Amino acid sequence: MPINLQMPALSPTMEEGTLAKWLVKEGDSVSSGDLLAEIETDKATMEFEAIDEGVIAKIVVAEGTENVKVGAVIAIIAEEGEEAGDVEAPAAPKAKAAEPIAKEETPAPPPKAEPAPAPAAKAASNANDDRLKVSPLARRLAEQKGVDLAALSGSGPNGRIIKADIDATEGGTSSAKSGSVASAQSAAPSPAAASEFDIPHTSEKLTSMRKTIARRLTEAKQTIPHIYLTVDIELDKLLKLRSELNATLASRDIKLSVNDLLIKALAVSLMQVPKCNVSIEGDQLKTFERADISVAVSIEGGLITPIIKNADSKSLSAISTEMKDLAGRAKDGKLKMHEYQGGTASISNMGMFGIKNFDAVINPPQAMIMAIGAGEKRPHVIDDSLQIATIMSATGSFDHRAIDGADGAQLMKVFKELCENPLGMLA
Template identity: 40%
Template structure:
């Protein structure tokens, strides 16, 4: 039986995706786990793997098209299986824009008799393209679902928007570009100061003739305010920035964050790191300070499983695997891909996995589960000489650790002032899942491991 490959949800709150490139052609054999397409999300371009084995009988969404999550983009079936046009009809009805934007949409009209109601509609539109074209352009046929929703919220007539997407399709950026000038237009209502002038004058009229003229001068200067209001004409947010805005806002609105901070003596850990790197130099390997922190967090998560859990409805679900997400800065913002199933990894294995993850994040070749599978997060701004900060929890996770730079400081040891290398770490946690005491104990467990670094390699 044929299997429809649908647009996957590759990130929290992802609503739609764009097929950037097909990696296989129609008629090619594919297996479960084989990369078949490159999908652009709000944050990156990700390889989409097939979850079915067989022949790729039909590609339903051409390169460059954007479709909602869950819409069919291809059909995989047995070698001798006949895939008729009926299989391709649901996506065409669900997203007419993708149907009309494709130049080769002639197969569906050839088989309208096999479908009940959905097919005759598109067939009639395609047969006489000159007549419906002007009407179809501003309608949902040529606009993405998000663009239509934004247009409704902003009161924008899509017939007045020029689409810049594939085949002239209207995108979110097109709607926002129309909305920006509308917001910037009101700054020049010069008559308003004149209308408001009598109001202040009447209230001050009892004072004296002289003060009456002062407000008038102030009011005549008010038209200059549009100079500062011109900042409203800023460049629209990128897809990644909008995604970051949605996720962080939702996290702060839904998750009652609490924070615990501790100072960690990293002197012994830094000494051990130098020794380990000296031993790994011939093999071309090395470990970073972040690798030490990841390993300490992995060990602590196994001892405190509730921190590795998440809230679902009225219950707490504990993740079976430890998948540590690592915040990474990229060109347009940041992402937090995860080192998957790292509960049993050694320190050197975590170092290798961390380097591989960072390389593939920059290349845009991460897998979808690495974007969405994190169970705990780490954000390290130490390389920017940041001492202390707090991080926002990545939904649906329960906690994230924010670590600062490792620096030399004067501390008291055995009633003596000595110089040690210290680091501040702050845990942000969801109060609905864990309480302050448990969060503090978890942080102390991390501190204990880093201050006794041999425990990280034994």
């Protein structure tokens, strides 16, 4: 019996996707685990694997097709012993009629009276100016003043006729002029005037990922009451510990990044302040028993957050190795769904771009995200004396429905202490 290959749901929020590319063709034999297609989801472009064996009998949805609903048949696999040529694609659903048949039998309303034909001069002008470059405002003013656009030379970009060309003309009857002046003065300014500036640009269709990012971030800002708490952190001890650890790990080809240590610090902080390691869902408040840290990774066309699970109990070397693997596969679109779905809190580091501080948007259903700025040399008071130290600003964004300000402040305090005395996170 033929097997219908359906559009998979490659993330919990996915409702439709783009079939970006077929990796097989009709007549190819496939086995479980073979790559069949690249599918652009609401999170990333991912590869779709076969779970059945057989021959690709029919490709129903062509590559490049957008808005393919989850569950829609995209191809048919013929099982062993079946003739691929005998397999037929499922019939496309019939389009719903715009009106019931019964309604078609009702008498049609009498035809409306045709409007009086426009003057011949105006009709000729319209026929000509359809081929001209005219701004919408200039076209409207010309119509009001009775100006023949075909007789004008445009002074705008690429010979475009603009409002100034209409204002400068003496064409039209005096009655048309007086009427148009009164109309123009009483009319409200039109936003179409901005289109007179033909600014060179390119346009491209939003990807499924970008649409989802736009939708989710809009929902997050509209529905989550954010509270922002910032601390300045002295990084010199952390940088010294990182240097010492990297010296011992060099033989294992492991090099810790500052971000690896910050992931660990956030995870340990969440375990010490469990009131911030929560998620609010409907009328339920979930408190998590481990810290899974979602780490923001910039990829082409958007952002994805691979997860370091159990980050509070993992060694720094394990976090570093896992993070490098996840970030590399994220950029290649190779992450599996469980590797970027979930997480109890997030961390976003823009320090490598020289960003001093920023407020990150919470990634629901999580209730907090830590935004990391650049570490930089600043004047700083140490032991009652002004000295130069490496200072980093960190800002926590908290969902005020789930986390009180005092609890958020406690998390920031613990995070600061762990970063400034990093041996505490290793104990």
